Amino acid sequence: MDVTELNVCMERLRAGDREAFSCLYDELSRPVYTVARRIVQSREIAEDITQEVFVRLYVSPPPPSIENPRAWIFRMARNLAIDAWRKKQSTDIDDVQLAEADVADAVALRLDTEAAIGHLPAMERQILSLHLDGDMPFREIAPIVGLSLPAVYRRYRKAIKTLQNLL
Amino acid sequence: MRKRIMAVLLLVCFCIPSVFATDAVFDGAWDLYQYWEENDAYPDYVSGVWSTDGGVRNLTIGVLDTAEGNAGKEEILSLVRDDTTVAFAYGKKSYNELTDVMDALMPYFERDQGLISAGVNVMAGAINLGIHEDRQDDPATIAMIEEMRQTFGDVFVIEYTGLVFTYADTATVGGTVTYTDPHVLFAIAASVVILAALTTAIVLKKRQVSVLQTSTGETVTADARLTKSEVEEAVKTSAEAPSDALKQRIFDEIGKD
Structure with a gap:
């Protein structure tokens, strides 16, 4: 779905078209869920965040003045995921990761990749996922994560290098 | 003051x-x-x-x-x-893409089929491959070049040369590498020599890891890491969709309004 199609969908959504909402869900639920999961490192919490994002999107879709609704959606997903991740820090992280590993071991590569991504600092996970899963250019990621563009580049390359060593 | x-x-x-x-x-x-x-x-x-x-x-x-x-x-x-x-x-080509190809060339150096140098030519958007001139008509070398083109696309510029690597420290991985042939700069105009030399040095530095030969011609190899593109692909393919039940949950919730 390109920007024009996305804007058309948003327009229909603002008019209360549930089919447009269904289209948006089919298009964006996978990357939104993946970005959230990469950040919080939990499938269950990532689903809760995805639900929250899409319910908010339906109830209060971005106004027409928002030029890039895709970035708007990922910013919301990222912010919710960061909040959830901070809360999760106080829980028993080992238990959560073990439970995830049970589910994930069906696909070895996926487990390896996920485990490796789990070793990255939270900021690098965000940048990596927003760029690769969210398909967002770095210049759009920079204001979302609150870093300068060069700093985003640097973190991304560092993340890739870490993964090169881990995978 | x-x-x-x-x-x-x-x-x-x-x-x-x-x-x-x-x-x-x-x-x-x-x-x-x-x-x-x-x-x-x-x-x-x-x-x-x-x-x-x-x-x-x-x-x-x-x-x-x-x-x-x-x-x-x-x-x-x-x-x-x-x-x-x-x-x-x-x-024509992303520099990152070209350096990824460079990083993947190690197995071809190990074959000993005449490939003796490789460097990114940023102005041409290509990778310059140095093939030993004695191997120009060698069927194995020709087949190798064809295989490289099929694997990586048409990104190579071939130069047949008598180029020889010498190593200041052949016993240590990462030892200083020196080109002895000025042809390494063959595609680079005199006006850009300063920067091009720097770029070449960087290329050589990368090659030190993956293409080290001893003075007797043996190759010292290092583990080939995934390239940047491979890592990115692994991350992308590990993306998952949420459970089927989630969509229904969301529609149930918005249906309450």
């Missing part, structure tokens, strides 16, 4: 920018280039960087002729304080 303050201000102007270079706007094209090099942080839309006029102040930045490349030009101009130091050209 005023003179002293001026002197301090001048000192600050000359010294401080390098401290902030990683997180602030860059003074000029050279600072941006250095940042990209030192941090291995070339954006994917950049096809290469070379000197505009033979010096290091004014640089030409190659960008891909795509929407991303054109947007990248604006991005670069926004990063550089003195935008008169930047010129743009269009390139």
Whole structure:
């Protein structure tokens, strides 16, 4: 779905078209869920965040003045995921990761990749996922994560290098 | 007193920018280039960087002729304080893509089928391959080149040469490597020698890891890591969809309104 199609969908959504909402869900639920999961490192919490994002999107879709609704959606997903991740820090992280590993071991590569991504600092996970899963250019990621563009580049390359060593 | 303050201000102007270079706007094209090099942080839309006029102040930045490349030009101009130091050209291949190919060439060096050098030619958007001139008509060498083209695409420029590697320290992985043949700069105009030499040195530095030979011709190999593209692909393919039940949950929730 390109920007024009996305804007058309948003327009229909603002008019209360549930089919447009269904289209948006089919298009964006996978990357939104993946970005959230990469950040919080939990499938269950990532689903809760995805639900929250899409319910908010339906109830209060971005106004027409928002030029890039895709970035708007990922910013919301990222912010919710960061909040959830901070809360999760106080829980028993080992238990959560073990439970995830049970589910994930069906696909070895996926487990390896996920485990490796789990070793990255939270900021690098965000940048990596927003760029690769969210398909967002770095210049759009920079204001979302609150870093300068060069700093985003640097973190991304560092993340890739870490993964090169881990995978 | 005023003179002293001026002197301090001048000192600050000359010294401080390098401290902030990683997180602030860059003074000029050279600072941006250095940042990209030192941090291995070339954006994917950049096809290469070379000197505009033979010096290091004014640089030409190659960008891909795509929407991303054109947007990248604006991005670069926004990063550089003195935008008169930047010129743009269009390139065919991303520099990152070319260096990824470079990183994947190690097995071909190990075959001993005449491949003796490889380097990114940023101005041509290609990888220059040095093939030993004695192997020019060797069917195995011809087959290897064809296989490389099929694997990586038509990114190679072949040069048949008598180029020889010498190693200052053949016993240590990472030892100093020196080219003994000036042909290494064959595709680079004299006006860009300064920067091109630097680029070549970087290429050689990368090759030290993957293509080391002893003085007896044996090859010292290192574990080949995944390339940047392979890592990115692994991350992308590990993306998952949420459970089927989630969509129903969401529709149930919005249906309450």
